Amino acid sequence: MLNTFILSLNPKVSYLPENDKIVLQFRDRKLTFKQPTIGFRLALNSLKVGKGVTKKELINLVQQEDGICGLFTFNSYLQKLISLGWIYHSIDSLTTAIPLAEDYEFLMPTIDWQKTSFTLSRFAYLHQVNGQMILESPLSKAQVLLHSGHSLAIIAKLAQPQTYTSLLQEFSTLNEAKIKLFLNLLVATQTVNDSSESQLEDTLAQWDFHDLLFHSRSRKGRHNQPTGATYRFQGKIQPLPAVKSSISSKIIKLYQPNIKRLKTKDISLTEALETRRSIRNYAQIPINAKEIGEFLYRTARVKQIIKSKQGEYTSRPYPSGGGLYELELYPLIHNCQGINSGFYHYDPLAHQLCLLSELNQDTEKMLKDAWLASGKHNQPQILISIAARFTRLSWKYESIAYSLILKHVGVLYQTMYLVATAMNLAPCALGSGNADLFTKVAATNYYAESSVGEFILGSNPIVK
Numbered sequence: 001m002l003n004t005f006i007l008s009l010n011p012k013v014s015y016l017p018e019n020d021k022i023v024l025q026f027r028d029r030k031l032t033f034k035q036p037t038i039g040f041r042l043a044l045n046s047l048k049v050g051k052g053v054t055k056k057e058l059i060n061l062v063q064q065e066d067g068i069c070g071l072f073t074f075n076s077y078l079q080k081l082i083s084l085g086w087i088y089h090s091i092d093s094l095t096t097a098i099p100l101a102e103d104y105e106f107l108m109p110t111i112d113w114q115k116t117s118f119t120l121s122r123f124a125y126l127h128q129v130n131g132q133m134i135l136e137s138p139l140s141k142a143q144v145l146l147h148s149g150h151s152l153a154i155i156a157k158l159a160q161p162q163t164y165t166s167l168l169q170e171f172s173t174l175n176e177a178k179i180k181l182f183l184n185l186l187v188a189t190q191t192v193n194d195s196s197e198s199q200l201e202d203t204l205a206q207w208d209f210h211d212l213l214f215h216s217r218s219r220k221g222r223h224n225q226p227t228g229a230t231y232r233f234q235g236k237i238q239p240l241p242a243v244k245s246s247i248s249s250k251i252i253k254l255y256q257p258n259i260k261r262l263k264t265k266d267i268s269l270t271e272a273l274e275t276r277r278s279i280r281n282y283a284q285i286p287i288n289a290k291e292i293g294e295f296l297y298r299t300a301r302v303k304q305i306i307k308s309k310q311g312e313y314t315s316r317p318y319p320s321g322g323g324l325y326e327l328e329l330y331p332l333i334h335n336c337q338g339i340n341s342g343f344y345h346y347d348p349l350a351h352q353l354c355l356l357s358e359l360n361q362d363t364e365k366m367l368k369d370a371w372l373a374s375g376k377h378n379q380p381q382i383l384i385s386i387a388a389r390f391t392r393l394s395w396k397y398e399s400i401a402y403s404l405i406l407k408h409v410g411v412l413y414q415t416m417y418l419v420a421t422a423m424n425l426a427p428c429a430l431g432s433g434n435a436d437l438f439t440k441v442a443a444t445n446y447y448a449e450s451s452v453g454e455f456i457l458g459s460n461p462i463v464k
């Protein structure tokens with residue numbers, strides 16, 4: 001029975017042996033070994049073909065052919081391949097650690113087998129990918145393939161702290177060395193934290209599981225998924241239109257301000273930036289229809305439609321990744337002079353409000369949530385839910401679509417703040433809202449379009 005890891009070369013690494021050199025390539029990374037020795041050629045071949053090879057077997061092979069000097073060079077080459085993330089570590093029938101990124105380390109921990117207690121990291125998660133069970137964690141630069149029921153059962157047991165001895169008792173049919181090796185692999189891939197790991201305790205304690213996973217998957221560095229504008233659904237699924245069409249027959253045409261006139265009459269940018277504040281109380285006289293019209297026109301209208309080979313884009317007052325503009329505005333008018341209360345969709349092309357529903361129990365709940373989130377000041381006069389048509393972005397962008405959406409919400413918030421300041425209205429962004437409640441009120445599908453932000457607006461009690 002083996003008591004050491006089996007090493008193998010990532011099968012996606014291309015291997016080009018030539019007379020006086022060997023070139024290895026993976027994605028845009030190339031390694032050239034000039035005048036490779038026979039031992040090195042044989043070692044690379046065993047890493048590449050078949051079931052893999054142990055380090056000891058590799059060392060014997062190289063030493064036999066190249067002598068002790070060749071061994072020194074081989075060790076540094078092997079270390080280079082590991083740090084590039086090109087080498088898999090396996091324990092025959094149990095598991096394989098697959099590196100996901102460069103600057104990879106697979107460090108064998110020093111473990112006191114009598115005392116150390118092992119627990120699955122709260123950041124680790126199991127999921128099925130292409131019919132295989134995979135253990136991953138945003139703390140790790142590797143994914144751990146679990147090949148057998150035994151490895152899955154050990155992982156389940158590690159939900160509670162375990163010692164090597166307790167695992168041995170529980171899994172008595174497994175070889176002792178194999179259990180040790182498996183624990184070594186789990187610690188080396190940061191999926192299990194032994195009790196000595198505490199350097200970053202305070203920092204990690206303040207990360208939610210989903211936040212750290214989102215951070216690690218939407219930034220490059222510790223995953224191997226395609227990132228950016230990959231157009232993966234082109235030719236398979238139709239992209240969503242640039243502008244969502246009107247969804248109601250009850251329409252209110254909105255006031256359009258004269259932008260030319262505003263350019264001369266408005267406060268300066270510095271004045272707007274310096275005086276902008278979050279205001280959660282309102283004047284006795286509520287906001288009016290003209291102000292809502294001007295506010296929406298200046299923040300969110302469609303200024304232009306642009307046609308291209310990849311589809312339609314729009315131009316609006318705030319910037320948006322790829323000009324895709326997935327965000328939709330849904331004003332809940334609670335108290336506004338000149339517009340009946342109700343839940344509306346803003347049509348940014350026709351610059352009009354489309355009534356979706358009268359006030360009801362659910363819109364009351366939305367208003368109450370916003371009132372609570374803003375510190376129980378006045379009831380919001382207007383609550384604008386910002387929803388995202390998710391696939392408008394994910395049709396084009398991979399790995400970063402949701403993070404882009406949240407960035408767009410921030411961009412829109414600041415545009416709203418500055419316009420509200422210029423208009424002497426009372427603006428306040430909100431950090432939390434109920435996406436399920438939104439879908440109920442807006443009659444949208446949670447996965448296709450649901451709320452990602454909220455903004456409250458009203459008349460400013462401070463007259464300037």
Ligand SMILES: Cc1cc2nc3c(=O)[nH]c(=O)nc-3n(C[C@H](O)[C@H](O)[C@H](O)COP(=O)(O)O)c2cc1C
Nearest residue numbers: 276277278279280373374375413428429430431432
């Ligand atoms: C993304 C974001 C989320 C916010 N969430 C809330 C919130 O839920 N409730 C609230 O009362 N204010 C919220 N605010 C407003 C902040 O509390 C406010 O911007 C901050 O205290 C600074 O004050 P100022 O805006 O008056 O300069 C939020 C602001 C932003 C940008």
